[in-house]
Amino acid sequence: MEALEAILSRRSVSARLLGEPVPSDAELEEVLAAAVTAPDHGAIRPWRFAVIRGEGLQRLAALFGEALRRREPGASEAAIEEAAAKALRSPLVIAVWAEVREDHPKVPPVEQIISTGAAVQNMLIALHAKGYGAIQLTGPNAHDPYVKAAFGLQPKDEMVGFVFVGTPSEEQPAKRRPAAADFLRPWDGAAPREAAAD
Ligand SMILES: Cc1cc2nc3c(=O)[nH]c(=O)nc-3n(C[C@H](O)[C@H](O)[C@H](O)COP(=O)(O)O)c2cc1C
Numbered sequence: 468m469e470a471l472e473a474i475l476s477r478r479s480v481s482a483r484l485l486g487e488p489v490p491s492d493a494e495l496e497e498v499l500a501a502a503v504t505a506p507d508h509g510a511i512r513p514w515r516f517a518v519i520r521g522e523g524l525q526r527l528a529a530l531f532g533e534a535l536r537r538r539e540p541g542a543s544e545a546a547i548e549e550a551a552a553k554a555l556r557s558p559l560v561i562a563v564w565a566e567v568r569e570d571h572p573k574v575p576p577v578e579q580i581i582s583t584g585a586a587v588q589n590m591l592i593a594l595h596a597k598g599y600g601a602i603q604l605t606g607p608n609a610h611d612p613y614v615k616a617a618f619g620l621q622p623k624d625e626m627v628g629f630v631f632v633g634t635p636s637e638e639q640p641a642k643r644r645p646a647a648a649d650f651l652r653p654w655d656g657a658a659p660r661e662a663a664a665d
Pocket of ligand 1: 477478479480602603604605606627628642
């Protein structure tokens with residue numbers, strides 16, 4: 468697939484529609500190679516990835532269930548099971564986070580998190596170009612200190628998503644996208660209002 472065609476035709480696929488086959492190890496290597504070409508101010512390389520499958524998904528499910536139990540001590544067993552089952556929707560999950568350097572003189576944390584978001588986008592495009600489906604999901608788990616700690620994150624670090632990966636069980640219709648023109652704003656180089664008032 469041409470690069471632009473892949474970008475324009477990419478769409479997320481609901482995690483519950485994602486099944487086998489999943490990318491081979493060689494394909495995953497390429498997907499991660501695409502991820503680490505993300506623009507990266509200061510060459511900080513803030514992105515981190517954990518590829519989770521098989522038994523690992525069972526442990527992720529247990530983690531999601533336990534995280535809910537800790538967040539909401541009154542949660543019912545059914546709710547905990549539901550939370551756990553979220554980890555098992557697709558046969559492969561890639562957790563992606565930013566290991567943030569807070570002390571960098573030139574690159575604030577937000578730029579490191581942006582770089583990690585770009586890494587995810589590259590992964591999504593690469594997966595789509597290879598014929599796989601994927602979706603980036605966060606939900607409460609991504610911001611939960613207990614889940615973050617289980618992946619070795621510190622409070623300053625950001626889990627930018629769990630990327631669910633597989634082969635779509637249904638053909639995915641093309642997605643209507645907004646017209647880019649609607650997001651264009653004129654800018655004439657005027658000084659900020661406050662400064663203009665001086
Ligand atoms: C950082 C981030 C977190 C997201 N988390 C969720 C989520 O928890 N649940 C959800 O339904 N969609 C989530 N999304 C949105 C989906 O990944 C997806 O972008 C959206 O469904 C639109 O589909 P599209 O990628 O085909 O435009 C998230 C997107 C981003 C960028």
